[in-house]
Amino acid sequence: MHIYIFKRVLMMIPTLILISIVAFLVIQLPPGDFLTALTAGMEGRMTPEEIAYLRERYGLNDPMWLQYWKWISGIVFEGDFGYSFQWRRPVSELIWSHLGLTVLISFVTLLFVWAVSFPIGVLSAVRQYSFSDYFFTFIGFIGLATPNFLLALVLMYVGFKYFGQSVGGLFSPEYQNAPWSWAKLGDLMAHLWIPIIVIGTAKTAELIRVMRANLLDELHKPYVATARSKGLGEMRTLIKYPIRIALNPFISTIGWVLPSLVSGAVITAVVLNLPTTGPLLLGALRSQDMYLAGSFILMLSTLTVVGTLISDILLAWLDPRIRYQ
Amino acid sequence: MADASAYVKTNAEIQVYDDDVRAEDVAGQWQLMWWRFKRHKVAVIAGICVLFIYLVGIFAEFLSPMDPNDHHTRYTYAPPQNVDLFHDGQWLPHVKGYQVEIDQFTLRRTFVTDEEKIIPIGLFVKGDEYKMWGLIPWDRHLIGPLNPRDPFYLWGADRLGRDMLSRVIHGARVSMSIGLVGVAISLVLGIILGGISGYFGGWIDNAIQRIIEFLKSIPTIPLWMGLAAAIPLTWEPLYVYFAITVLISLIGWTGLAREVRGKVISMKGDDFVIAARLDGLRTNKIITRHLVPSFLSHIIAQTTLAIPDMILSETALSFLGIGLQPPIVSWGVLLKEAQNINAVATAPWLMIPGLAVVFAVLTLNFLGDGMRDAADPYSHH
Numbered sequence: 001m002h003i004y005i006f007k008r009v010l011m012m013i014p015t016l017i018l019i020s021i022v023a024f025l026v027i028q029l030p031p032g033d034f035l036t037a038l039t040a041g042m043e044g045r046m047t048p049e050e051i052a053y054l055r056e057r058y059g060l061n062d063p064m065w066l067q068y069w070k071w072i073s074g075i076v077f078e079g080d081f082g083y084s085f086q087w088r089r090p091v092s093e094l095i096w097s098h099l100g101l102t103v104l105i106s107f108v109t110l111l112f113v114w115a116v117s118f119p120i121g122v123l124s125a126v127r128q129y130s131f132s133d134y135f136f137t138f139i140g141f142i143g144l145a146t147p148n149f150l151l152a153l154v155l156m157y158v159g160f161k162y163f164g165q166s167v168g169g170l171f172s173p174e175y176q177n178a179p180w181s182w183a184k185l186g187d188l189m190a191h192l193w194i195p196i197i198v199i200g201t202a203k204t205a206e207l208i209r210v211m212r213a214n215l216l217d218e219l220h221k222p223y224v225a226t227a228r229s230k231g232l233g234e235m236r237t238l239i240k241y242p243i244r245i246a247l248n249p250f251i252s253t254i255g256w257v258l259p260s261l262v263s264g265a266v267i268t269a270v271v272l273n274l275p276t277t278g279p280l281l282l283g284a285l286r287s288q289d290m291y292l293a294g295s296f297i298l299m300l301s302t303l304t305v306v307g308t309l310i311s312d313i314l315l316a317w318l319d320p321r322i323r324y325q
Numbered sequence: 326m327a328d329a330s331a332y333v334k335t336n337a338e339i340q341v342y343d344d345d346v347r348a349e350d351v352a353g354q355w356q357l358m359w360w361r362f363k364r365h366k367v368a369v370i371a372g373i374c375v376l377f378i379y380l381v382g383i384f385a386e387f388l389s390p391m392d393p394n395d396h397h398t399r400y401t402y403a404p405p406q407n408v409d410l411f412h413d414g415q416w417l418p419h420v421k422g423y424q425v426e427i428d429q430f431t432l433r434r435t436f437v438t439d440e441e442k443i444i445p446i447g448l449f450v451k452g453d454e455y456k457m458w459g460l461i462p463w464d465r466h467l468i469g470p471l472n473p474r475d476p477f478y479l480w481g482a483d484r485l486g487r488d489m490l491s492r493v494i495h496g497a498r499v500s501m502s503i504g505l506v507g508v509a510i511s512l513v514l515g516i517i518l519g520g521i522s523g524y525f526g527g528w529i530d531n532a533i534q535r536i537i538e539f540l541k542s543i544p545t546i547p548l549w550m551g552l553a554a555a556i557p558l559t560w561e562p563l564y565v566y567f568a569i570t571v572l573i574s575l576i577g578w579t580g581l582a583r584e585v586r587g588k589v590i591s592m593k594g595d596d597f598v599i600a601a602r603l604d605g606l607r608t609n610k611i612i613t614r615h616l617v618p619s620f621l622s623h624i625i626a627q628t629t630l631a632i633p634d635m636i637l638s639e640t641a642l643s644f645l646g647i648g649l650q651p652p653i654v655s656w657g658v659l660l661k662e663a664q665n666i667n668a669v670a671t672a673p674w675l676m677i678p679g680l681a682v683v684f685a686v687l688t689l690n691f692l693g694d695g696m697r698d699a700a701d702p703y704s705h706h
Binding site: 014015018019022023026029141142144145146147149150153154156157160161255256259260262263264266267270271277281282285286288293294296297300301304305308 | 535538539541542543544545546547548550551552554555633637640641644645646647660663664666669670673676679682683686687690691
């Protein structure tokens, strides 16, 4: 097991390097370097010394690979993500709180997706072609076809029109800047379910299909018939054998569910105006605040890769066949 | 050899044998697939719907009652009109005009139907001039008011008094074609890279698979946002259109490549491939002449299932304001108008493009599902 984890972590390193290169390229893509954009936008507000210092600090006169090295080594060794020109603050001061909420929302959504799709998937498989199977298949298709921001819009419209309140944000105004307390946590929970449903619906629909198909594959295998013929109850048979086997692909879905949840969280946050990475990233991209944008892309991707690593380890722990491969 | 005569049948015997041959036994692969597909009623209906959407997109100029960018500030957020076929018991297809009431306190304008004002409508009426596909000048519209200056808003008007129906129709052209073009690019990438990966195996396979895993492991929307934001604002709309399409397909090809790879691996040991190789056929010929045709049906089905993803991606990007930009009309661009909750509250019809997206994606999914089931006519489900 330890060897497996070690190998898996080792495999992650090239991925992380690739991600950092992609994020760096995104920073570099807009024409001109960011200081030209900055000095054009902030005429006279920065002294020539400041500009010269920044030019030196980020090595804008250096060749590309050296610039990349300075940027990434600053992040890895000093936690310095660069400078946000829009906010006039170091990026590292801005991203952590937003990232924290993004992680929280993505993680809770993942739990929600699993908690909902697992029983429904099992039900659809065991009662194949029943009313509930068709019903959930239909709902699932609708869920897959609805972009999550559209769902967010509809929920906001319904909330606004029929309940007379705005459903955006994560906190009520009175808790917005309050320190953390149980009351604030409760307020967060009261707001959290909307983004969770919005982000999770499409993936729930997809995972119901996965669980249903997996379980259907197992249900007709001889060992299930054997279990039944030796007199095991239907429920016990189900839980003890086929569900356990069908569960593995279900858990390994985290590898592709997590990236799309993070994606969904970004766009939903823009619509629902959540204080997560979404609106900040969009703003940074619009104003070409590229260090902030690049850092977000880097960190969101890194978090996803780490999440996938955790799921792989979980899976190996659950399924010895993977460990000993 | 003496036994051979035992196998020679008389004409009569062959006749009897022929009668036993069922159509299924002699039909070609595509014929079998078509039969199988036809049995899948939902998929057939979905297919007709998809065809309908594409036809709407193709004939957008003719089908839309107005120019989608024609604005009338008098009719800002005018609500949808109802079509009545009779007036005073007489055949007279018409819609009712608007009366504007201004609230004295909030100064908000509200539209009320003016029961007195009858706006006769008809088919094939003269209206705004346009160029069909940018080529053929014409001024006929499938449906519209007999007097082109009368207001005619079947699906309401937007912030600038533009006709939502016309905009959704024109949006169909852009949104649906982005799906097609994007999928075409993904398909080329997917078949080439997936084919190479599966056929050669070894370190090439490993490298390509790692790249695919990498692309799949990063959250797409932030990455797309970053790349799309780099598209210069000064570009021509057509360039932006292609840039966005390429961006979307650069990440979208991975799924197709995996499918192709799986199929190639399962087939490359088959007799017909080995025979081709022993005949001295070059590798690229083996892939294009023998392998691709045999999994083509499967790939077409997978491709159909990939189109909705492309449409959703474009919609999401345009919705955020970093994809397509006005004056291009796509469903995502239209939905951007619905971002403001106050606007949606006064004009819920701004969300109609969303329904169009859901309808298109839903039907494409059903169609693709049916095609995938039909693509393997020898399986017995």
